[in-house]
Amino acid sequence: MTTAAYKYLCQFETETGERFFAKCDSTEPTIGDSVSAYPSFEDLAEDRNATTATIAKLLPPLPRMDLPIYCVGLNYRSHAKEARLNVPANPPVWTKPAAALSSPYETIPVSRFCASHLPDWEGELVFVTARECRDITPEDAPSYILGYTIGNDLSCRFFQLPEQSGGQFFYAKAFDKFAPIGPVLVSPDVFKVRDREGPATLVTRVNGVVKQDTVLERDMIFPPERVLSWMSQSTTIPAYTVVMTGTPAGVGIFQKPRQTLKDGDKIEVEITGLGTLKNEVRFEGGQESIM
Incomplete structure (x- = not known):
């Protein structure tokens, strides 16, 4: 289409x-x-x-909801700085399973296991592929993007600690319902990351308090076309694949003092031209203190 x-x-x-x-x-x-x-x-x-x-x-405003969700790390200069990590030459990529997907306005159930291991927020720009692709160039990539929406790459930071899981990303982020996406998919004819009348901003609020606030084109390192091209090298990316493109500074683990999500917290991720993704987290079995 x-x-x-x-x-x-x-x-x-x-x-x-x-x-x-x-x-x-x-x-x-x-x-x-x-x-x-x-x-x-x-x-x-x-x-x-x-x-x-x-x-x-x-x-979720997606043609398919049964595919792995691709994620990108360290894609904002501000986040790399707060994490005290060097900006990589290429986008770090991993996936969340399809079971991580959740809906806009959905109350996200968080198990006692997840609630007890430093749950955190990550507001993100998301794009969806329009057709299958492999070995595409950044110049060709825009024609493979169906549209843009908003995501929240929920994460249990404890499992990203090098001494716990070797510094990996997947296990910390792959839990059920840890990828709310929506509320709508916006055509690339309407939303453009680097070509707008006025800058597109990403703002994340927790219980109404601003935690993340950035201008996409100034802070983002690898634009969507670069991300999709890199993902597709020697790899077949199915049509309608969701790609979460990374988060800016302001996640809870790097707040001073450190902050984590609490039972009943309401998270809003707003991106200019894409609307606002709203979710509440509920700790189904309570929470243990591990630190």
Whole structure:
């Protein structure tokens, strides 16, 4: 499909649990609205089989929700500085499993195990691939991007400590529901990281308090086209793959004093032109003190 088929795209459930896609008028779909709805993303792209349905619950605005989620580390100068790490020559890449995906406005259940190991936030710009790709150049990469949205790369920092898990990323970030994404997918014709009227900013708030605040094009090291090109070298990236592009300074582990997520915390990640991703975390089994 071409990105011209939509400006703002959402996926939702009805009260009866049916799932639909819809073209939205803005970055803020309204629960309770009746919209022209399509049973599949392909139907929306071809403008066929439309019906009318009422939005009861927003889902991640993704054509597929069964693929691994690619993630990028150290992609903001400010975050590399606060972590006291050198900027790498290429984007560090790992994945989260599909089970990590969660929805906008969803209350995220956090187990006692996760709650007890330094849970943290990471507001991120996200893009989604439009078609399968392999060995593409940065110049070709924009034509492979279906759209942009917002993510929160939730992390248990304890498991990133070198003495605990060798400094790896995957285990710390791969827990169920640790990748909320949404609320809408915005066409590249509408959202452009480096070509806007005024700078696009990323702001993360926890319980209304600003924790992260940056201008994307000034702080980001590897733009989406560079990330996608690097990921695709000798690697087949499926259509509709989610890519979380890294986080700026202001994560909890580097706050002074150090901060972690607490039961009932409300996290909002807002990016200019993409809307606001909102989630609450709930510690299902309480929390142990480990440090």
